[in-house]
Amino acid sequence: MVGCASAFVSMAALGADAGVEAERDGAALYGQYCESCHGGGVAKAPQLSLLEIMAPSSILRAMQGGVMQTQAANMNAAEQQRVAEYLSGQSLTEEHMQASAPACSAERAAFDYSARPDTRGWGVNAGNARMFDEATAGMTADDLGELELKWSFAFPGAVRARSQPAIAGGALYVGSQDGTVYALDRETGCIRWQFSTVAEVRNGIVVADWQSGSTEAPLLYFGDLVGNVYAINAVTGALAWRDRPDDHPSLTLTASPALHEGKLYVPLSSLEVTAAADPEYACCTFRGGVAVYDAQSGDKLGISYTIAEAPRVVGKNAVGTDRIAPSGSPVWNTPSLDPARGVMYVGTGENYSSPANDTSDAILALSLEDGSIVWSQQMTAGDAWNMGCETEDRINCPPEDGPDYDFGAATILATTSEGRDVVLAGQKSGEVFALDPDKGGEIIWRKKLGRGGIQGGVHFGMALDGDVLYVPMSDFDGGARWPGEALPGMYAVDIRSGEVLWFTKTEDQCEGREFCQPGLSAAASAIEGAVVGGAMDGVLRAYSRDTGEVFWQFDSAREFSALGGATARGGSFGGASGPVFSNGMMFVNSGYGIYFHMPGNVLLAFGPR
Incomplete structure (x- = not known):
C-alpha cells in the first residue's frame, strides 16, 4: 500500500460503536x-489487482511497521489482519509468518570470498543460454541418477515459490512470496x-562478482511485486539502495535484472492488463521498458521504453471512460546482452x-548506450488485449481482442557451430524463431511447435547447449479461444536450421487433480548431456540430449519434512x-499457486548419495 493519509478518517470522528467496528x-x-x-485516487498507489496477489504477511507488515503504518493507524491489529486476509484471500496465523529453518552457526554463516558467483545471473551467461557446464554444475547427465534430496526449505505463508536461487560465497540467495x-x-x-522487502520477490537474485582476493562485500540485485528494485549487501543483508523506476501504479518487476560492467538492466512489466477489467478504468497508460541503473550507487541512468510515443486519450469506451493508447508491450523477460x-x-x-x-509481440534490440530502439521485429501484428475481454460486457476489450501472444521467455544470443550469430526467441503462440542480429532482426527461420495459448506455448524460458x-x-x-491439439512436453531444435x-x-498423469496439467511452463536448465525441466503436474524430468528420453524424474507434488x-508442500513448476x-x-x-496451478512452498536441494 502507498500513502494517502487524507483518505483515512478516524473511528472517533465517525462516531462508530467500537463493538460494531470490531466485527x-x-x-x-x-x-x-x-x-x-x-x-485510483492516488496515482502511485498499487492497484487492487496487485494487492490481491500479495502474501497476507507482506500486506500486514506494510501496515504494522512499513510504508502504510501511518495510514493504517486507525485500525487495530485484528482489523489490519482482516484487511490483509481479505486482499490476499489467505488466512494468516502466527506460525505462517516465521521460517522454521535454524539459524546458522558462526562457521556456517561466514561468507566465503573464495567462492565467487557461479553464473552471470538468471541466464547463466550474458546471452541467457541457461547452460551449466561441468565446471559450474559439478555434474553431467551421468550423475543425475545419483542425486538424492538433501534438505528442503519451507517458505512460510506461501502458495508459490518462483524466485530462482543464486549461489555465491557459500550461500544460496532466494526470494519468497x-x-x-x-x-x-x-x-x-x-x-x-x-x-524484508515491501512485497513478493518473484524474480531471481543476481549477485555481483568480485575480484579474487577482495574482501569488499558484493551486492545482490532483485525486484519486488510492486515495482521496487533493490541492492543489498550479500554478506550482511543490509540495504544498499532501493528505487522504483517508474511511477505507474501497476508496475511490477517479474524478470530478473541483468548486470554488466557496472550497470543494472531492469525489465519493466505491469498488471494493468488486469485493472482494465473494470469498465470505469481508463485503459491504459503503462509502457514496457528496461530501466538502467548505476549498479553501485543506485542512480537511475534512464529508461528504454518499448513504445516511443507517450500514451494519450484516443476516445471513450461504452460507459464514457477515456480510452488511452498506445500502451502495453511489457517486458516479462531478462535481457540478453550483446556488448x-x-x-x-x-x-x-x-x-x-x-x-x-x-513494437508489441516483438523482439527489440535496444541500445546499451542511449536506450533507443535499434531495430524491432514484430511476430504477431494487431495484438491488443486485456482482461476486459474476459468479462461479460467486454467494455474495455480492444476490438483486436488478442490473441495475447507475449514473449514471456527470454531471448538467447547464440553462435552456431558454423560461426553465425543468431537471436533465438520463443513465443506464447508456440512458435520459435531465429533472427539475424546484423540484418535488423531479419527472420532466418521460424518453427511452429505447440498449439499456443494464454499461458503458452513457450512461456518462461528455453535453454541452449551448442x-x-x-x-x-x-x-x-x-x-x-485457443483450439487445436495440445503438445505439452520438451522439444530439441537445431538452431542452424530450425529442424526438430x-x-x-508429457503424458497426462494428473488423474483429475485440481490445477494439474502436463505442460512445461517454467524455465528449463541444461547441463552436459541433458536438459532438466519442471512441469505443471509437479514432476521434474531430465531428458537425454541425444534422444529426448526421460531418464530421471522426481515427483514434487507431495509433502516434505x-x-x-x-511441513512443506510441492506443486506445479x-x-x-x-x-x-x-x-x-x-x-x-x-509451487505455483496462481493462475490455475497447483500451490506449493518448497525449495528442494539435491546432492550425491
Missing part, C-alpha cells in the same frame, strides 16, 4: 480505509540472514489498448525459476 469484515475495512487511494529474501547455507539450508554490437535483446508482450502498435535449443512447451488449456531433433510429449520441523546447478548439487523451487 466489520475485511471488505468493509478496505472500502473505508484503503479504496480511495488504491482504487511474503517478500523475504533469504541467505541460506548452500550445503545445509540453515539461515545466514533475512531481508559487441552495443545492444540488448528483449521480447515484448501485447498492447493493452487499441490501436495496437508495431546447436541444440531446448524448448519447454506449456500448451496450457486456456479454453475454446526430437520431441518428448522441511528444515526445523516444518512455474515462473522463470528453473533448476540451478552448483558444485554437485541441484536446487529447484516447487
